[in-house]
């Protein structure tokens with residue numbers, strides 16, 4: 268069983284979003300900037316005029332490693348990529364890349380990706396696949 | 403008031419010590435540092451140490467009644483923070499002489515703390531669900547971005563491990579001493595692409611301790627603290643601003659160099675926390691010793707190796723010497739030895755040494771500028 272996140276009050280809207288098939292991130296109204304991870308004040312101005320928006324789900328591959336010693340729950344997938352993607356909205360998040368072999372030849376930095384969701388117990392986690400779909 | 407390191411020592415042995423608990427490692431290091439300083443527990447009125455078991459238990463176990471305690475725990479750089487905080491406390495008159503201890507049964511896990519964070523932590527929600535297995539699969543994740551943006555090659559990354567093994571070869575206490583080649587590194591087991599086993603730090607048991615006080619109270623030739631800096635970036639590596647440079651390294655380095663009023667030309671010796679082979683590359687660039695993207699070639703050309711112009715990680719570092727989990731204490735110890743002229747792989751004429759510590763996955767950083775005489 269892969270590890271599943273346990274939401275906290277400030278992150279609950281994010282996980283409500285993933286359960287509904289949406290990638291929701293926060294945006295500061297005065298700064299007009301998005302940020303991630305979920306928290307109650309804007310990391311740029313310190314203000315609390317922050318809201319939730321639905322991200323497009325489009326992203327690019329920022330960096331990754333290919334792990335050869337699997338974490339519990341990942342035994343059938345090793346070696347697998349632990350990746351950081353950059354969303355179109357400018358924020359980054361850690362994820363896994365699916366729908367493509369997890370090899371250096373297939374995982375090119377800056378390749379275009381789109382979000383998909385994987386159910387883990389009570390929550391859904393965002394994963395990313397090539398923008399043209401699984402190949 | 404002039405702040406000095408008046409005593410410094412490691413445990414009798416480092417490496418595989420299944421017969422030593424975490425507390426024993428702290429106490430052995432503390433007793434060795436006191437002996438090194440020609441001091442006793444009655445000279446100590448301040449204590450700083452991190453995590454398990456923390457300053458209260460260590461002070462109590464040693465028989466010290468502290469007037470000042472610091473339990474700052476920001477990962478492997480914590481001991482550099484402790485030196486900086488101890489200096490401030492002594493200058494402020496809060497205490498006179500501070501003992502800083504580290505002991506960690508990182509390999510044998512005897513009397514050690516538990517690993518892990520809850521599924522409701524920041525890490526548990528936003529990184530652990532993706533199959534992270536500790537530092538080898540997360541601290542490393544910046545490297546491919548750095549390689550793409552700077553042109554660093556796999557061979558140059560391997561050269562970091564090769565260069566440090568050249569130093570370890572001369573250090574009888576180093577866990578690994580046989581010379582290695584780039585080919586050896588690249589053919590060692592893949593841990594987390596692009597990192598091979600020989601590009602990842604050791605996991606060992608051991609400890610070290612320091613005594614920070616004023617020049618007047620020192621009872622042996624002291625090492626002077628000319629400057630220090632501390633900084634933090636992000637608690638989880640995915641939120642680091644830019645994967646090709648450490649903000650913590652830059653800011654702590656600028657503060658330490660500024661306070662010490664030194665330039666890079668003044669530095670004879672450098673220690674950069676090397677949990678993984680890319681970290682010294684970031685350290686060289688973020689401290690300003692080389693330009694952006696130049697560190698890989700600088701190391702590959704031998705400038706940090708024995709005989710080079712900027713001796714780096716001269717104990718063999720976390721890749722070849724020892725790495726208990728919080729390596730910063732050992733980086734400071736090697737700087738002190740080099741400044742005293744007592745190192746196993748002694749560099750000639752070291753007068754100024756810089757130590758850069760990392761905590762977590764580029765999460766915290768601290769820099770110390772140390773010297774064996776005042777400018």
Ligand SMILES: [Zn+2]
Pocket residue numbers: 295296297298299309310311312313314
């Ligand atoms: Zn704002």
